[in-house]
Amino acid sequence: MYYVNQEQIDLRLHFIPQLNESCRLLVEKWDAYPSSERLLLHFAQERTLHLAIETVTDVGSLLIDAFMMRDASSYEDIIEILQGEGVFGEQVTSVLRQLVQLRRPLAQEYTAYEREGLHPLIVQLPAALASFAEAVPAFIQREMV
8 A cells, every 4th residue: 555645745736826926926027027127037037947847847756755655766767667657648748857857957057057048848838737737746646556
């Protein structure tokens, strides 16, 4: 029998609509500001990406622990394990892999992080995160039967 920390998973999955709204607002507002006035939007973009990384990897770690999957050796490995276990498909995997690869630059190399333009993942994330938020409960239900 598996112990799934449903409360913690749900808490994080219910945060995804806020991340998606942030992405939507960033896309909407980006061109409204001249490039010289986009610093706050850059920081908002970075924080949105960082929170999305933490949300996905937290849920992934909870799933890995709950279903006794192999231990992850990196953030990228969390995504690979979940994809290998059939939590989500290749399209979501591709976006989430790109996302988690941003963790080090955003969290550790932020002083050198290039703040040029709207990051392409801001446009791609809402669909991937929505799919992720649907796939996780479906996976849990399949595995608990």
